[in-house]
Amino acid sequence: MQSNPTKSIPGLFGDALEHLGRHFGSEVQLAKAEMAEKIATAEQGAIYVAIAGMLMIPAFVMLLLTFALWLTEMGVAPVLSHLLAAAVGALFSLVLGISGLNRLKAKNLRLTRTIQQIDQDKAAARDLAR
Numbered sequence: 001m002q003s004n005p006t007k008s009i010p011g012l013f014g015d016a017l018e019h020l021g022r023h024f025g026s027e028v029q030l031a032k033a034e035m036a037e038k039i040a041t042a043e044q045g046a047i048y049v050a051i052a053g054m055l056m057i058p059a060f061v062m063l064l065l066t067f068a069l070w071l072t073e074m075g076v077a078p079v080l081s082h083l084l085a086a087a088v089g090a091l092f093s094l095v096l097g098i099s100g101l102n103r104l105k106a107k108n109l110r111l112t113r114t115i116q117q118i119d120q121d122k123a124a125a126r127d128l129a130r
Contacts, residue, residue: 023121031114038111042104049100064089 007015064085071081
């Protein structure tokens with residue numbers, strides 16, 4: 001019994017579908033791995049920000065109190081010097097908050113490698129279809 005090295009069109013089509021299924025499974029695994037990596041990075045960032053915030057609060061309060069006392073010694077009314085120090089603290093907090101929110105935007109969590117790989121696969125499939 002000799003095996004015929006040529007395959008029929010339905011056989012080739014079946015093989016192509018099988019390869020496509022395996023390839024799709026690989027793409028799904030890549031997407032899962034990349035998503036896990038992005039989530040771990042975001043978790044680490046959130047933890048570091050939380051720890052830094054807890055450690056920075058007492059130091060920042062002392063700096064603002066010192067600033068208010070310095071303004072008072074420079075001749076500014078005590079109430080106004082404390083209000084100015086509070087405004088400086090609020091402005092600083094606003095800048096940090098906006099910066100932190102920008103780092104948590106969806107574009108930073110985008111699956112760039114997976115999307116790039118899928119685009120390459122589409123281009124390769126188009127080339128094969130020609």
